[in-house]
Amino acid sequence: MNKVEAIIRPERLSMVVAALAEEGFHGLNTAQVTGRGEQRGIAHVGRAGQSYVVDMLPKIKLEIVVKDQDTTRVIDIIVAAARTGQVGDGKIFVLPVSSAIRVRTGETGEIAL
Template sequence: MNKIEAIIRPERLSMVVSSLAEEGFHGLNITQVTGRGEQRGIAHVGRAGQSYVVDMLPKSKLEVVVKDGDTQRVIDIIVAAARTGQVGDGKIFVLPVSNAIRVRTGEAGDIAL
């Protein structure tokens, strides 16, 4: 099992969530986060011509735990729905997960997802 942690543009979140649902992936977590990437935020020019930098930008973090065999498919779905082609489209991290347990039944492993 892997946890796919995708940090994406908030305005792309609903597209990503509905694309995942269409492909049968329903279980997920969403958190609103602030962060920065390579560009360290964005530079703005104010109305008076002064420049300032917004260092941390709001992003949506989506966490999905999937079977090993579904990992690449879920990554592809997220990338296709989240990409605009502009800087700041986000980043995906893949982490190994050693187990999952459904609390109601005690089921463990892939069937608990």
């Protein structure tokens, strides 16, 4: 199993969740985060001409634990739904998961996903 951790634009969350659900991936977790990438935030010019930098931008972190064999498909779904082509589209990390347990039944492993 792998945890796919995707940092995406907040305005793309509903499209990503819908695209995952359409392919049968329902269980997931989201959190509001702030972060920065290569551009280290963005520079703005205010109305009075003053410039300022917002160095942490709001993003959504979406976590979804999937079977090994579903990992590539889930990544492809997220990329397709989250991409605008502009800087700041986000990033995806893949982490190995050693176990999963469904609390209600005690089931373990992939069956618990």
